[in-house]
Amino acid sequence: MSVKIEVGAGGIPHNRILIYGLVGSLVLIYLTYLNTYFQTEYFAFFGGLAAVAALIWGTDTIKHLCSYGLGTGVPSAGMIALGSGVIAALFGATTGIFAPIVTIVIAAIIGAVAGIMANHVVRMDIPVMIVSLIELAIVGAMTVLGLAAMACGTFEFLGMITGTVSFLGFTVQTYETSVIGGSIIAVIFMLGAIAIQHSFNACLGPGEQQDRTLMLAAECGFLSMIPVAIISFAFIGTYAALVALVISIVGWFYTYRKYIVLSKRDAYAWLDAKPILEPKGGA
Amino acid sequence: MEEIVFGIGITALAGALATVAGAAEDTESDIGSQGDPNSQVQLAPQMGYIHRIFNKAVAGEPPAYGLWVALGAGLAWAFMAMQINPILAIVLGSALAVFVQGVYATTAYLGRTASLAKFGQPVYIDILKSMTTVTMAHAFVAIFTTVAMCHLIISALGHPFPLPLLGLVWGIALGAAGSATGNPFYGKERQYQEQKFGAGVPISASGNIVRYAEAGQRNSLDNGFFSAKLGGPASGICFGLIVFFELWRTVVFEELNIWGPIVVGVVVILIFAIIDRYIEVWARKNFGPYTAPEEASS
Numbered sequence: 001m002s003v004k005i006e007v008g009a010g011g012i013p014h015n016r017i018l019i020y021g022l023v024g025s026l027v028l029i030y031l032t033y034l035n036t037y038f039q040t041e042y043f044a045f046f047g048g049l050a051a052v053a054a055l056i057w058g059t060d061t062i063k064h065l066c067s068y069g070l071g072t073g074v075p076s077a078g079m080i081a082l083g084s085g086v087i088a089a090l091f092g093a094t095t096g097i098f099a100p101i102v103t104i105v106i107a108a109i110i111g112a113v114a115g116i117m118a119n120h121v122v123r124m125d126i127p128v129m130i131v132s133l134i135e136l137a138i139v140g141a142m143t144v145l146g147l148a149a150m151a152c153g154t155f156e157f158l159g160m161i162t163g164t165v166s167f168l169g170f171t172v173q174t175y176e177t178s179v180i181g182g183s184i185i186a187v188i189f190m191l192g193a194i195a196i197q198h199s200f201n202a203c204l205g206p207g208e209q210q211d212r213t214l215m216l217a218a219e220c221g222f223l224s225m226i227p228v229a230i231i232s233f234a235f236i237g238t239y240a241a242l243v244a245l246v247i248s249i250v251g252w253f254y255t256y257r258k259y260i261v262l263s264k265r266d267a268y269a270w271l272d273a274k275p276i277l278e279p280k281g282g283a
Numbered sequence: 284m285e286e287i288v289f290g291i292g293i294t295a296l297a298g299a300l301a302t303v304a305g306a307a308e309d310t311e312s313d314i315g316s317q318g319d320p321n322s323q324v325q326l327a328p329q330m331g332y333i334h335r336i337f338n339k340a341v342a343g344e345p346p347a348y349g350l351w352v353a354l355g356a357g358l359a360w361a362f363m364a365m366q367i368n369p370i371l372a373i374v375l376g377s378a379l380a381v382f383v384q385g386v387y388a389t390t391a392y393l394g395r396t397a398s399l400a401k402f403g404q405p406v407y408i409d410i411l412k413s414m415t416t417v418t419m420a421h422a423f424v425a426i427f428t429t430v431a432m433c434h435l436i437i438s439a440l441g442h443p444f445p446l447p448l449l450g451l452v453w454g455i456a457l458g459a460a461g462s463a464t465g466n467p468f469y470g471k472e473r474q475y476q477e478q479k480f481g482a483g484v485p486i487s488a489s490g491n492i493v494r495y496a497e498a499g500q501r502n503s504l505d506n507g508f509f510s511a512k513l514g515g516p517a518s519g520i521c522f523g524l525i526v527f528f529e530l531w532r533t534v535v536f537e538e539l540n541i542w543g544p545i546v547v548g549v550v551v552i553l554i555f556a557i558i559d560r561y562i563e564v565w566a567r568k569n570f571g572p573y574t575a576p577e578e579a580s581s
Binding site for chain 1: 342343349350353365383386387391393403405406408444
C-alpha cells in the first residue's frame with residue numbers, strides 16, 4: 001500500500017540544486033587530490049564536504065521521487081542509491097586521477113539500468129523514476145567516494161586497499177588494515193544510505209519545508225563525517241585527522257542548531273512538560 | 284574434540300550476548316515508536332488524536348540497526364587498529380555510535396512533528412529530553428553486545444570477515460529479529476487497548492492510539508515498561524536462538540563434512556517451521572477464529 005505524501009511547494013528549483021550538488025561535489029572531491037599533489041594528508045576533509053554537497057542534492061531528488069506515493073519506499077531509495085553508488089565508486093577509483101568523472105559516468109549507467117528495470121520490468125511507471133535513479137546513483141557514488149577519500153586521504157584504489165600496521169617498531173603495509181580490506185567501506189555504505197534517506201523521511205508531511213529538509217540533509221552529512229574522521233585516525237596522520245574531526249564537529253554543530261531553529265519556526269507549538277492540547281471540538 | 288567444546292562455549296556466550304541485544308533493541312525501538320507501530324503514531328494527529336508519544340522514524344529497524352552496529356564495529360575496528368585494548372575499543376565505538384543514534388532520533392522527532400503543525404500537534408521538548416536518553420541507553424546495550432558478539436565470533440571462532448562487515452550483517456539481523464518478533468506485542472496490543480482484543484485495526488479506529496494512562500497521560504516510557512515485559516524478551520530469545528543455531532551448526536558439524544552445517548541448517552529451519560505451524564493451529568483452536576461481533580459495541 002502506498003500513501004500519498006504531501007510535500008511543501010516552492011523553494012529552490014530542483015535543477016539548480018542538481019547543478020550545485022553535482023559541480024560542488026565534483027570540485028570538492030578533486031580538492032582531495034591536493035593531498036597527492038603536495039604529498040600531505042591535510043586536505044582529506046574535502047572528501048567529506050563533497051559527500052555533504054551530494055547528500056543535499058540527493059535529498060531533494062528523493063523528495064521529488066517519493067512524492068509519487070512511495071511511503072515506505074523512502075529508506076529503500078537510500079539503499080538503492082548507495083548500492084548502485086558503491087559499485088560505481090569502487091570501479092571508478094581504479095582509474096586514477098579520472099576517478100570522480102568515471103565514477104559519475106558508471107553511476108549514471110547503473111542508475112539508468114535500475115530505473116528502466118523499475119519502470120518497464122517491475123512496471124512502477126513513475127515518470128521521474130529513471131532520471132531520479134540516475135541522480136541517486138551518482139549521489140550515492142559521490143558519497144561513497146567522498147567519505148572513502150576522507151578516511152584514507154585519497155580517492156585512488158591503491159590507497160584504499162593498502163594500510164599500514166606497526167609491528168615491533170617496523171611499519172608494514174597490509175591489505176587487512178585498509179579502508180576496503182577492513183570493510184570500512186561497509187560502514188561508509190550504511191552511513192551514506194541512512195543519511196541520504198533520513199532528511200526527507202524525517203521531515204515528510206504536509207508541513208514539509210524545503211529549507212528545513214535540506215538543512216537536515218547537511219546536518220546528516222556532517223554527522224556522518226564525524227565517525228569517518230575518527231576512523232581516519234587509523235589511516236592518516238593524527239593532525240590531518242584532527243583537522244577533519246574539528247571541521248566535521250563545527251559543521252555538524254552549526255547545522256544542527258540551525259535545524260532546531262527551523263523546526264521551532266515550523267512547529268505548531270514548542271512546549272516543555274505540558275499536557276496534551278486537545279484540538280478544539282474534541283477528537 | 285577440545286576445540287569443539289571450546290567452540291560450543293563461545294557459541295553459548297555469543298547466544299547469551301545476542302539475547303541481551305535482542306531484548307534491548309526491541310525496547311529501544313518501541314520507546315521510539317520505530318518500525319511498524321510508527322505508522323499509527325504518525326497518523327494519530329491527522330485523525331485528531333494529539334499525543335505525547337515519541338516518534339523517531341529513522342528508517343526501518345533493520346537498516347537503522349545495520350548502521351548503528353556497523354558503525355560501532357567500524358569505530359571499534361579503527362580503535363583496535365590504533366592498538367587500543369579490544370574491550371575499551373568496543374565500548375568507545377559503541378558509545379560514539381550511540382551518539383549518532385541519539386542525534387538521528389532527535390532530528391527525526393523534530394522533523395516529523397514540525398511537519399504535522401497543520402493538525403495541531405505541538406513539539407514536546409520534555410519528550411525529547413527524557414526519551415532520547417532512554418533510547419540511547421538501550422541502544423548502547425544492544426550495540427555493545429552485538430559488537431562484542433561479532434568480536435568473539437572473529438577472534439575466538441576465526442570467522443574470516445572483518446569486524447565492520449560482520450557488524451553490518453548481524454546488525455541487520457538484529458533489527459529484523461526485533462522488528463518481526465517484538466513489534467507486534469507493542470504495535471497491535473499496547474497501542475490498541477481501546478479496541479476489543481483481536482478486533483484488528485478497522486479503518487475507523489486508525490490513529491486512535493492509547494494516549495492516556497491509568498493516571499495522567501501516557502508517554503513512550505510507559506511503552507518501554509510494557510516492551511521490557513513481553514516484546515523485549517521475545518525478541519531476545521529470537522535473536523539469541525538465531526545466533527546460537529547459526530554458530531552451533533558450524534562449530535559442531537563442520538568437522539564431519541563441509542556440507543554438514545548446510546544440511547543441519549535446513550533441518551533446523553524445517554523443525555522450526557513445524558513448531559510454528561503447531562503453535563498457530565493450537566492458538567486458532569483455543570482462541571477461536573475471528574468472527575464479526577454480534578452487536579457493535581465500542
